[in-house]
Amino acid sequence: MKLFWITLRMMKEHGFYLNEETYVTIYVRFKKEKMNSDAVALTHFYNRMLEENAMQSVVTKVVGIISVSEWGEEVMGELAKLKIQLSDNFVIRVLKELRNTPLKSYKFFHWVGTQPGYERNTVTYNAVASVLARNDSIQEFWSVIEEMKSVGYALDIDTYIKISRQLQKNRMMEDAVKLYEHMMDGSYKPLVQDCSLLLKSISASDKPNLDLVFRVVRKYESTGHTLSKAIYDGIHRSLTGAGKFDEAENIVRTMRNAGHEPDNITYSQVVFGLCKMRRFEEAFKVLEEMESCGCIPDIKTWTILIQGHCDAKEIDNALLCFYKMIEKGCNPDADLLDVLVDGFLSQNRIEGAYELLIVISRKCRISPWQATYKKLIEKLLGVMKFEEALQLLRLMKTHNYPPYHLPFVPYISKFGSVEDAEAFLKALSVKSYPSHAVYVQVFESLFEEGRLSEARDLLYKTPHHIRTHSKISKLFGSSERDTQTQLLPDP
DSSP: OHHHHHHHHHHHHTTOOOOHHHHHHHHHHHHHTTOHHHHHHHHHHHHHHHHHHHHHHHHHHHHHHHHHSOSSHHHHHHHHHTOOOOOHHHHHHHHHHTTTSHHHHHHHHHHHTTSTTOOOOHHHHHHHHHHHOSGGGHHHHHHHHHHHHHTTOOOOHHHHHHHHHHHHHTTOHHHHHHHHHHHHTSSSOOOHHHHHHHHHHHHTSSSOOHHHHHHHHHHHHHTTOOOOHHHHHHHHHHHHHTTOHHHHHHHHHHHHHTTOOOOHHHHHHHHHHHHHTTOHHHHHHHHHHHHHTTOOOOHHHHHHHHHHHHHTTOHHHHHHHHHHHHHTTOOOOHHHHHHHHHHHHHTTOHHHHHHHHHHHHHHTTOOOOHHHHHHHHHHHHHTTOHHHHHHHHHHHHHTTOOOOOTTHHHHHHHHOOHHHHHHHHHHHOSSSOOOHHHHHHHHHHHHHTTOHHHHHHHHHTSOHHHHTOHHHHHHHHHHHHHHHHHHSOOO
């Protein structure tokens, strides 16, 4: 029964509902099994569904009227003719449907506020605020926020979190900070971790806005909070990202005085900032300083240093750092391997990337990321390195990834031999042959390239159950008819 109600809820969320016949069948079954409470709940669900369906048809009409025209007297006149029975649920549904045209949502929201017998409330204000928190309607968003404040309503914390994440994702940091300040002055204050997340988002910019950083921190402190290690890290991250290393050092000193010792995170941020400024010798000295202070650089710190060299196209120096890391007893992981592979590929050193992956994955017993395999296979096939790409395909299987066959099919159909096709299909096999779908893709691709002879040669070498499969039989049957048609003399 738990799964039954979960399924009903999922149906409703996806816009599907019970039809009458299904409802009656299940209802009768419940009554027969003496499951009276479930029968009552089902009837309630079904009746509510009928009401919502009726409402949805009106929602669709309203959205249709608003969507096709500019807002004005004509639109408002058409809406008035519908004689809508406004409710919070109805208004929220329309706003949701109009979310891709936020300015029309704003006009509709103000229109419903003028209708007799209906009063907007905190629920509908929160709904329209969520819709308006975008670049093209940010002025209207702040207008709604001010209007809410004037009538005694406030954003609830869930809506704030949703909007704040949206603003940060769209890099609207000024508005995200302004909203944080607004909420900290209200009754529903953001959680402590929201401050850290906001500081992290600001620091992610190429040129972190330090004014925004300190606005956030000042507002955080003004409500009685003391700065935690995470907050200090947030300030420090932006300072190092902006190249303000003296100010960053001052923050570390203040942090120490507050009882928080610098750790791998703190030092890694300095390394990142120095690498960003291409000051690699100083970045490496930071790692030496860490060791002297008893803070051993971890894999993340080394990865930041190596990533910095790769971004600067200094691949050989990145490898030197990698070997020094190994000497220090720090083991690499799949993330670092991906960074190095990307570094080689960025300089079109495709064979070098392949050799690196083979050696490191074997010697260090690393399972590379699936994405690392995929991009390297594509690059190898792009420079006609079929055997190397096939070796990666085999290696993927040993690391329990589904073999990445897609780029091999067009390669084989254009450049490969029948023996290449055989080797590829064998590499896909584990305990059984690859699925007939892969064979179909290979044959179809060969046909498209006009390589019918190679397709027939390969067919003769495939297992009996593949040759006799209906799709493949049909494929070769049609190709035979096409060939015969081409050989007929012109009438």
